Amino acid sequence: GIAGAQVMMAVGTIGVLIGIFEMTGLGLRFASEVSTLTTTGLFVPLVLAGCACLVLGMGMPSLPAYLIIVLVLGASIQKLGVPILAVHLFVFYFGILSAITPPVAIAGVAAAPIAGADPIGTSVVALRLSFTAFIIPFFFVYEPSILLVVEPFQPLVFLWAMLRLIAAIWLINAALGGYPGGRLALAERAAFLAGSIALLIHITQVQIGGAALIAVLAAWTWRKQSNIEKGGTCDVTQ
Numbered sequence: 001g002i003a004g005a006q007v008m009m010a011v012g013t014i015g016v017l018i019g020i021f022e023m024t025g026l027g028l029r030f031a032s033e034v035s036t037l038t039t040t041g042l043f044v045p046l047v048l049a050g051c052a053c054l055v056l057g058m059g060m061p062s063l064p065a066y067l068i069i070v071l072v073l074g075a076s077i078q079k080l081g082v083p084i085l086a087v088h089l090f091v092f093y094f095g096i097l098s099a100i101t102p103p104v105a106i107a108g109v110a111a112a113p114i115a116g117a118d119p120i121g122t123s124v125v126a127l128r129l130s131f132t133a134f135i136i137p138f139f140f141v142y143e144p145s146i147l148l149v150v151e152p153f154q155p156l157v158f159l160w161a162m163l164r165l166i167a168a169i170w171l172i173n174a175a176l177g178g179y180p181g182g183r184l185a186l187a188e189r190a191a192f193l194a195g196s197i198a199l200l201i202h203i204t205q206v207q208i209g210g211a212a213l214i215a216v217l218a219a220w221t222w223r224k225q226s227n228i229e230k231g232g233t234c235d236v237t238q
Contacts, residue, residue, distance in 0.1 A: 004113075042080050046141060049073050050094045050134070057098025058106075065095040083150045086140040093137040100126040128176055132169045135200065139165055142202050164199045164207060167214050171196035180221055192217060 049069065056065035069091045077087050099107040100123065108123035115122070143161035144150040174180035175192040184192070195217055198210025 002113075042082070042141070045073075045077060045080070046090070046138060049077065049091070050137065053091055053094035054098045054101050057095040058101070058104040065098070066092045069095070082141050083144045083147075085147055085150060086144045089140045089147070090137040093133075093140070097130070097133055100130055102127060131176060132172050135168065135172070136165070138200075164211075167211075168196040168199045171199070171214060171217070174221075188217075188220075 052073070053065060053069050056069055066088075070088060074084075074087050074091070077090075078084055082090075099105065102108075102120070102123045105119075105123035105126065108126045109119045112119040112122040139146060139161070143157075143165075145154055145158040146161050146165065148158070170180070171192045174184065175189045175196065178184045178189055180192075191213070195210050195213040198206050198213060201207065201210075
């Protein structure tokens with residue numbers, strides 16, 4: 001009963017924000033403005049479309065938010081050469097992620113009283129732990145081969161894209177968590193983050209450089225962990 005009352009208080013506060021979104025039409029109006037920026041390239045409209053999905057998803061269930069944003073932005077994004085399936089999955093993915101995105105983060109707010117935790121802190125931790133999920137929708141657009149059903153399907157392109165995505169997820173989680181088998185220093189975290197960004201950039205030469213960097217980081221992490229298990233230290237100068 002106490003936990004339920006705490007959830008109802010939080011949801012009631014969120015209802016004020018939802019009412020503002022619905023009365024002002026903020027989400028739909030923002031999406032309409034984004035559709036005018038498709039001439040500037042692909043990345044900026046995608047980022048703004050993702051923000052529009054998050055705003056709409058905070059104020060309504062995932063399905064209505066998905067339908068509205070697809071109707072407003074879907075055709076404009078598709079004109080840039082994005083496969084229609086990638087457009088739909090991009091929009092729907094961000095609509096679902098709105099449940100863990102502050103300031104609303106309804107999933108974190110609902111879970112916090114059950115765990116006896118602070119709602120805002122829970123939402124922030126949820127966002128940090130799931131940060132890599134915000135990258136996957138962009139991969140749907142830039143690497144549609146990972147969807148398997150987009151023509152023409154190229155096995156080597158699919159394999160390279162999947163390896164990069166898996167490696168980037170590991171690097172980002174290691175950088176944010178600071179503990180891929182051993183505690184990372186600030187400089188090591190920055191190197192992990194730089195490697196993940198290099199793998200995600202849609203330039204082959206940069207991707208190869210990122211792959212080389214991840215090989216060095218993996219070897220360094222393995223050596224560092226081995227020394228820790230042996231009770232020694234890792235000499236940076238060697």
